[in-house]
Amino acid sequence: MELVFKALADPTRRLLLDRLRERNGQTLRELCEHLAMARQSATQHLDVLVRANLVTVVRRGRERLHYLNPAPIHEIEERWISGFDKPRLEALGAIKHQAEEYAMTSVPTYVYVTYIRATADQVWRALTDADLTARYWGHANVSDWQPGSTWEHRRVDGSGAVDVVGKVLVAEPPTRLVITFEDSPGSERDASVVTFLVEPHEDVVRLTVTHENLPNRDMFNGISLGWPAVLSNLKSLLETGDALPQSLWEMAGPKA
Template sequence: MDKVFRALSDETRRRLLDRLHEQNGQTLGELCERIAMTRQAVTQHLAVLEDANLVGTVRRGREKLHYLNPVPLHEIQERWIDKFERPRLSALSAVKRRAEEAAMSDRPTFVYVTYIRSTPEKVWEALTDADLTAAYWGHRNESDWRQGSRWEHVRTDGSGIADVVGTVVESDHPTRLVTTWIDPENEGQEDKYSRVTFDITPHEDIVRLTVTHEDLWDEGALSDVSDGWPAVLSNLKSLLETGSPLPQEPWSVRGR
């Protein structure tokens, strides 16, 4: 934790973390474009952040991509904030969220939370890997999962038909994924788009997965997703914890 506090004590390093929070997975060159410093100086600051485990790197060909690692910040929050302020902050957060939701839209919103014995990386993979989604969802989620990219929810019967399409709004591997959803027949109709957010939060050996499906166009759509999401996420949980989806498709027993 001493390394984390040392890394955070410098304004430039905090700005670098802000840049990665805005757009994760940047190269050194991309980071330098927004920081008025030499490449060597930025490299030195990134080395301090890596040593504190606040930044991780991944090689992609010749490029070295930098990713924000929020875990040390979460540990600071747990130690220095949560145990003292959790009840009050939770209440204020709930008030703020409800006020913002009311201000933004009167359209229905569905929220579902589940806890999975897994890691954020594996949960992210289960949501974005086409073969894994086919195993527990009955559809393949196909995309490169970059911000602004198209994604499709494709049937596994070989027809190639996509029952849902949309755009990747946010892609913050492995903690947050936001996409728009729409029936392909209604593409271009703004009032027919809904929005799904997957928030993946680690808690020691388990992960809290929160799914928020908002801007649903009517109460009928809310009823449909209220049945659908629990079934899909139960199957996902089974796959990650046991290696196999449930022995029977859970959506086939809805309403019984």
């Protein structure tokens, strides 16, 4: 938390975060276009944000794209805000978000980063094993996880209902999985795309989830609540052997 508050204390770094909030996934050149400072200085500010885990960098070919990571802000909200006057703050936030929505013409890409004390193989299995996903997600993700295969997000309440379907685009165990994500099967809109990037380092894995090609702000808002709940549950299961209480879904609201 000390790194997060230090990073947020500087107005230039807050400006960089605002730029990414307006349009996520920018290169260093794009972020520096309207800053009255040298590229090297902007890089130093971005490095502080990356160390604080407020910004994550995703490589796309030769480009390095910068994305907001909401995890540290989510932790601040849980520790210092949620226990005080959350209903009133949520009401004020809803009014603000509704006003901002009218001004936005595009839906940003969602990126979430978390660190898990586990091996890459354990994280991969947690993402692709139907029984494990049922334990921390409340749905079983069912597929043979081969490129071109379909996958289903099945309820585990005995109904067998499928809430999300998609196709496996890339499967490179245990480090990279890319799937389409259709929460309204049969609709004519293009499917969104989810990428799971598993990066091991010694005893820890950095898991980056990127959800892009979102059709509208409603879905963006929904997954912004859902992914933190899902990934916190996954982290708890791998590190402690137990998922978090089921009330987690009620706290998070709509699920991813």
